[in-house]
Each structure stands twice: as structure tokens, then as C-alpha cells.
Amino acid sequence: MPTDSPSARSAPKRGRAGRIRRRLAVASVLAVLVPIVLAKPDARAAALPLALTAALAVAAATLPRPGGRTTLGVAGAVVAAASLLVDLLYSGPFRLPAFWLPFEWLALLGLLFRAVRRLPDRWAGPVGGLIGLAALVLPLRFALRVPQGGAAWPVFGMLLSLLPVLAVAGAALYLRVLEVRRERAVDRARREQRLEVARGLHDFVAHEITGIVLEAQAGQLPGQESEETVALLRRLEEAGLRALDSMDEMVGALREPGGRGGGAGQDEPASAATTRRQGLADLPELVARFGATGSPRVTAEVAPGSAGRLSAEAETTAYAVVLEALTNIRRHAPQATEVTVRVAPGEAGGVELTVTDDADGPTGTPLPRRRAGAGGTGLAGLTARAAAHGGSVTAGPGTPSGWRVSCSLPGR
Structure with a gap:
């Protein structure tokens, strides 16, 4: 009875995990937006941009894909730009930012980790830097508006935000470097595997095929005796069987369980063993x-x-x-x-x-009718x-x- 492959068995689990993640993201966004109702009527207009910016950051940080065809880079840049814009233009009560600030700050840190970890090389730096800047200056939205706060509050807020931003960016960059090294190791292993198969083909199969071609050419000469023809056919059969054995051993090495074959779905294929x-x-x-x-x-x-x-x-x-x-x-x-x-x-x-x-x-x-450039x-x-x-x-x-x-x- 055929059994499902590991990738086929894991597909429903990934689907369930994606649905659960989306539901949690929606619940988090609603939890950030609902407190607008609790704000005083005269403060709701000022609270709306704070809540929307925080909800946008939470959605971008938690959803597998931030929104339909929107890429992570675009979502991260939009969220960071919106956060910085609110920092500059907010003019409401100084206490309101303190409520949504922790949600938005944590979401920006999560978005920073995803951007540095997953974005392509040309976008990871600019988008990650923009998100990191937004997370770094976010405490100033509250600290700069505290009456009689002086310079201590902004400096303390910046220092308090700097260490987590550096730690998150460093951790994401470290994992990114590990991933790049792993991919390079996989590429090297696959290249060594191809070279090993090429060596096997060249060392064994090509040698036997060359012998078969020469024997076939010799068999076309006139005046062949029946005994010579039988011996010739026997040698052709033996050479063909040896070539087939070499091919079977190479194919077996590629298909061997345990990763030596480097088949689809394996993260780190090892170099194929020498066929003989x-x-x-x-x-x-x-x-x-x-x-x-x-x-x-x-x-x-x-x-x-x-x-x-x-x-x-x-x-x-x-x-x-x-x-x-x-x-x-x-x-x-x-x-x-x-x-x-x-x-x-x-x-x-x-x-x-x-x-x-x-x-x-x-x-x-040389052998006749060989492809130009072969060998x-x-x-x-x-x-x-x-x-x-x-x-x-x-x-x-x-x-x-x-x-x-x-x-x-x-x-x-």
C-alpha cells in the first residue's frame, strides 16, 4: 500500500498553522483597535492615528504575508514611514501615546527581525534600517511631550529602545549569515555530487562505451570467422553489462536514502559516494x-x-x-x-x-562521428x-x- 511522502503529510499541518497564525493576527489587530471606543469623545480623533499605526505594525509583523500580494519589504517600509510620520505630526494629549506605544514598539521589533532575516540583500539593509529607526525613536512620541520632562526623558527613552533594537537586528543578521552558509554548503555538496557522477561516467561508462565502439568497428571488417564473431559479441555483451552496472551503481548512489542522493525536499544533500x-x-x-x-x-x-x-x-x-x-x-x-x-x-x-x-x-x-568538442x-x-x-x-x-x-x- 503506498504511503504519503513526508512533505505531503506535513502540508495539512502547515495549512492549519497558517490559519491559526492569521486568526491570532486578526485578534491582535482588533485588540489594538478596540480601545479607541474607550477613549474620551474629544480624544478619539487624536487616538485614531495612534491606534491605526499600531494595528498596521501588528498586522505586518504577524501575518505570513502582510496583505495579499504586498511583499514584506513594502509592508515594512510603509509601517516604518507611517510610524515616523505620526511621531512628527501627532499633536494630541501626551498620555494617549503611552497606551499604544508598547504594542507598536513590540510589533516594530518583530517586523525588524523578519525584514533583516528574510528580505533580499538589496532590501534588507534599507528597509531594516528604516524599521529600526522607527522603533528607536518611537519612545520620543511620549517623552518629548511630557510637560516639564526636560532632556532626561528623551535620552532615557532612546537608550531604553536602542539595546533591544540592536539585539533583534543582531540576532536576525546572525541567523541570516547561518542561512547563507548553509545554502552555500548545500550548493557545494550538490556540485561535488555532480562532479562525482561526472567522474563515474567518464571513468567507467565512457571507457566501456569506447571499447564497444571499437569492437563494433572491428566487427565490420571483412573476412570475420564465426568463432571470432562469437568472441566479439561476447566481449560486446560483457562491456555493455559492465557499463550498465556502472550506471546502476551511480543511480543507486543518487537514490540512496539518508540524503546522499540530494533529492527534492532535502536541505543538505551530501556528495554522492563513489560508485565503485x-x-x-x-x-x-x-x-x-x-x-x-x-x-x-x-x-x-x-x-x-x-x-x-x-x-x-x-x-x-x-x-x-x-x-x-x-x-x-x-x-x-x-x-x-x-x-x-x-x-x-x-x-x-x-x-x-x-x-x-x-x-x-x-x-x-580519433573515433569517427564523435560530437565536436566532446571529451x-x-x-x-x-x-x-x-x-x-x-x-x-x-x-x-x-x-x-x-x-x-x-x-x-x-x-x-
């Missing part, structure tokens, strides 16, 4: 598969004591270097007749490996991977002829 871990011990099998296709003849010389000197990640890189070199020989040096893979202990507990061929260079006949990034990517382990990859003409790919990796 192959190292120096797997080189003989790789060389045997490469040599089974016929020319060129390939030999592997692995010195005793080479295995186990590298970390698992460095061994995977070493295997990928050999795989890339052999694939390039297939693609670009079909005239090569002899290929040698050598692995020997290097300095500082590391490993030195080389892949050489006897062709004139990497400028042989060409394999060794560059491997150079970066080797450098991440403290090693290096070089490629150039061999001695006395041919082409040589060398890789040096330090020990674990």
Missing part, C-alpha cells in the same frame, strides 16, 4: 580486458610492495589514471602495437606509475584529483618514441 572503489589490485584485470580486444599488446608490471601504500581515495585516482591513459590510446593512437603499465614504489612511501605506448603520439585517428577533459580532471592528494600527473612524448603518462602519488 578500484585500486592497484584491479589493474591486472583492467589490463587483461584491454588486451583481450587484440592490438595493441599490453603488459602490466606491478612491483611487489606497491599495493597498500596509498589511501583508498588515492588508489582510486591511480586506477583512473591508468584507465584514462588506456582509453586515450584506444581513441587517439590506434597505430600503437605495444603498451606497458608500470607501477613501482615511490618516494616517501608513495607510488609511481607510468603508461607508455610505442605510437608516435596522441594524434592518431578532452580527462587528464585535466585527473591532474586536479592527484593534486588534491599531494601528487601530480604529467603526459608527453616518451623515450625514444611514443607517448607517456606518469602519475606520482604520496603514501597514506
Whole structure:
């Protein structure tokens, strides 16, 4: 029986929470407006702008969306401007502002937090500064109108409002920075995941597809015996199955529960795991598969004591270097007749490996009908991977002829 996804199950809860929040906002606005009725008849006209400004601030601070299509930035700017305008133009009894002032001040602090926390970068500063200014000077609406209050009341009111405004703005800015860091970490993880999948496609699938194409080209030559055709088809089947296995492993890594796949609805997808871990011990099998296709003849010389000197990640890189070199020989040096893979202990507990061929260079006949611009990034990517382990990859003409790919990796 199918089950609902977590996002589908949480949707009704979010809807109920939104309805409850809207009801609380409406109740708060009414609670701020009702006291107008209790004011003296001759003071109601003066109390009306105070109550309306406070109600507007409460609505903007509590409603999920301040009003229909009105954005938070527009609502915050309008509320702050209205509050500052009332500060300048109010001329009623000095006691009336004291009643609505706490409601409006708290609402401005809440609106300040939302603005600094949620608004886009270009609006967070200006709108947040305007709201903060409105909250900072709001106590002056009462303090400046107290008879015989002197300068002590305004100064005390400003200082009393300054600390909460700074604290709210600082807390919102801190959470905003954390959110930006989290988003950047998610972007980096997704980028690493894409790079990991690209490496898997390049290292394994592209290698097998290249072999399949070359085998198919060889099968089109005239004079094929039935036994050769059967062997050719068997090799094509095995290469195709290996390519499919690589694809299945990559898809499985992307879909694996627990966040490694980085699917929709996950906040922090981790980098996809390498689809397979192959190292120096797997080189003989790789060389045997490469040599089974016929020319060129390939030999592997692995010195005793080479295995186990590298970390698992460095061994995977070493295997990928050999795989890339052999694939390039297939693609670009079909005239090569002899290929040698050598692995020997290097300095500082590391490993030195080389892949050489006897062709004139990497400028042989490429695979036909390939898309222009395809490929060409394999060794560059491997150079970066080797450098991440403290090693290096070089490629150039061999001695006395041919082409040589060398890789040096330090020990674990």
C-alpha cells in the first residue's frame, strides 16, 4: 500500500498553522483597535492615528504575508514611514501615546527581525534600517511631550529602545549569515555530487562505451570467422553489462536514502559516494580486458610492495589514471602495437606509475562521428584529483618514441 511522502503529510499541518497564525493576527489587530471606543469623545480623533499605526505594525509583523500580494519589504517600509510620520505630526494629549506605544514598539521589533532575516540583500539593509529607526525613536512620541520632562526623558527613552533594537537586528543578521552558509554548503555538496557522477561516467561508462565502439568497428571488417564473431559479441555483451552496472551503481548512489542522493525536499544533500572503489589490485584485470580486444599488446608490471601504500581515495585516482591513459590510446593512437603499465614504489612511501605506448603520439585517428568538442577533459580532471592528494600527473612524448603518462602519488 503506498504511503504519503513526508512533505505531503506535513502540508495539512502547515495549512492549519497558517490559519491559526492569521486568526491570532486578526485578534491582535482588533485588540489594538478596540480601545479607541474607550477613549474620551474629544480624544478619539487624536487616538485614531495612534491606534491605526499600531494595528498596521501588528498586522505586518504577524501575518505570513502582510496583505495579499504586498511583499514584506513594502509592508515594512510603509509601517516604518507611517510610524515616523505620526511621531512628527501627532499633536494630541501626551498620555494617549503611552497606551499604544508598547504594542507598536513590540510589533516594530518583530517586523525588524523578519525584514533583516528574510528580505533580499538589496532590501534588507534599507528597509531594516528604516524599521529600526522607527522603533528607536518611537519612545520620543511620549517623552518629548511630557510637560516639564526636560532632556532626561528623551535620552532615557532612546537608550531604553536602542539595546533591544540592536539585539533583534543582531540576532536576525546572525541567523541570516547561518542561512547563507548553509545554502552555500548545500550548493557545494550538490556540485561535488555532480562532479562525482561526472567522474563515474567518464571513468567507467565512457571507457566501456569506447571499447564497444571499437569492437563494433572491428566487427565490420571483412573476412570475420564465426568463432571470432562469437568472441566479439561476447566481449560486446560483457562491456555493455559492465557499463550498465556502472550506471546502476551511480543511480543507486543518487537514490540512496539518508540524503546522499540530494533529492527534492532535502536541505543538505551530501556528495554522492563513489560508485565503485578500484585500486592497484584491479589493474591486472583492467589490463587483461584491454588486451583481450587484440592490438595493441599490453603488459602490466606491478612491483611487489606497491599495493597498500596509498589511501583508498588515492588508489582510486591511480586506477583512473591508468584507465584514462588506456582509453586515450584506444581513441587517439590506434597505430600503437605495444603498451606497458608500470607501477613501482615511490618516494616517501608513495607510488609511481607510468603508461607508455610505442605510437608516435596522441594524434592518431580519433573515433569517427564523435560530437565536436566532446571529451578532452580527462587528464585535466585527473591532474586536479592527484593534486588534491599531494601528487601530480604529467603526459608527453616518451623515450625514444611514443607517448607517456606518469602519475606520482604520496603514501597514506
